Amino acid sequence: MRLLLRNMLVQRAVDTRGFALNRQGKIAIAMGSEGHEAIQAATGLAFERGRDILFPYYRNTGLILACGFSLADLFRSQFARATDRTGGRNIINHITAHDLGIASISSIIAAQCTHAVGAAYAIKFRGEMDRAVFCQFGEGATSQGEWHEAMNFAAVAKLPIVFICENNHYAISTPQRKQMAVDEVATRAAGYGMAGIVVDGFDPLASYEAVRTARDRAAVGGGPTLVEAMCYRFLSHTTDDDDRTYRSPEEVATERERDPVPAFERRLTEAGIIDPTALEALKREISAIVNATTDAVEAEASPDAATLCSNTYAGAHDPWI
Numbered sequence: 154m155r156l157l158l159r160n161m162l163v164q165r166a167v168d169t170r171g172f173a174l175n176r177q178g179k180i181a182i183a184m185g186s187e188g189h190e191a192i193q194a195a196t197g198l199a200f201e202r203g204r205d206i207l208f209p210y211y212r213n214t215g216l217i218l219a220c221g222f223s224l225a226d227l228f229r230s231q232f233a234r235a236t237d238r239t240g241g242r243n244i245i246n247h248i249t250a251h252d253l254g255i256a257s258i259s260s261i262i263a264a265q266c267t268h269a270v271g272a273a274y275a276i277k278f279r280g281e282m283d284r285a286v287f288c289q290f291g292e293g294a295t296s297q298g299e300w301h302e303a304m305n306f307a308a309v310a311k312l313p314i315v316f317i318c319e320n321n322h323y324a325i326s327t328p329q330r331k332q333m334a335v336d337e338v339a340t341r342a343a344g345y346g347m348a349g350i351v352v353d354g355f356d357p358l359a360s361y362e363a364v365r366t367a368r369d370r371a372a373v374g375g376g377p378t379l380v381e382a383m384c385y386r387f388l389s390h391t392t393d394d395d396d397r398t399y400r401s402p403e404e405v406a407t408e409r410e411r412d413p414v415p416a417f418e419r420r421l422t423e424a425g426i427i428d429p430t431a432l433e434a435l436k437r438e439i440s441a442i443v444n445a446t447t448d449a450v451e452a453e454a455s456p457d458a459a460t461l462c463s464n465t466y467a468g469a470h471d472p473w474i
Contacts, residue, residue, distance in 0.1 A: 164215030293324025
């Protein structure tokens with residue numbers, strides 16, 4: 154439980170720093186995940202490092218950290234430094250860490266779903282057991298054709314994959330009611346012949362139980378599961394978005410009353426799992442680590458302009474000649 158709390162607090166601290174860095178003109182854009190901390194920390198705990206494969210989407214800051222991606226590498230991606238795993242080539246949050254079992258993030262909405270199904274098919278084809286694929290997306294992705302194709306193929310082939318929908322009720326500015334005629338994405342699972350589960354995405358323990366059960370089922374040949382975690386996006390879609398144009402401050406304030414981070418803090422302190430003094434010390438520790446990492450990475454070099462055309466074609470090829 155302490156690990157869940159720590160991961161949630163780190164995610165919140167990194168989100169806060171990302172928005173601050175953007176306002177300071179130090180990074181081009183930030184994508185917040187406040188409100189997604191519980192489901193992402195839970196999924197990270199269910200993920201078996203060294204065995205499972207994660208196909209994240211762009212709002213998975215906390216999840217990739219919980220799955221082993223380093224804080225320094227995350228900030229290198231945000232600052233687009235030469236030391237970034239992609240050489241400072243990618244847009245914010247589009248990380249790559251194949252050695253950690255974290256696949257490259259796709260900018261095309263729902264494209265990661267078909268990629269994930271391919272990886273799950275490879276696991277099954279090789280006869281590997283106790284391995285599973287995690288595929289993350291928002292509810293907006295379920296309106297894309299790739300999502301439906303991935304769901305259908307995974308069910309037919311009975312693949313070792315867990316589809317996790319982090320439903321924050323907005324596809325950028327489009328509310329769920331204008332995207333679909335159902336209240337729960339998970340109800341669609343039955344149409345494909347797979348299990349569908351709805352879980353409170355603000356509850357890290359309930360989320361962990363649902364994701365872990367689905368993971369273990371998939372890893373022993375039980376087939377795919379669609380887990381829908383109901384949460385909320387407290388911040389704008391990105392720092393380039395003004396969410397006041399499509400939802401009211403009153404709506405956000407009402408949802409803030411259910412904020413999963415302070416709610417889990419209260420839950421653990423009331424249960425005697427962590428005392429208030431230790432909690433404050435943990436927050437100070439995380440703040441210090443985030444501050445130190447930010448300063449260190451900011452001081453690193455930017456990519457050399459001479460390398461602009463690299464990582465585009467294989468071999469020593471100049472695309473401009």
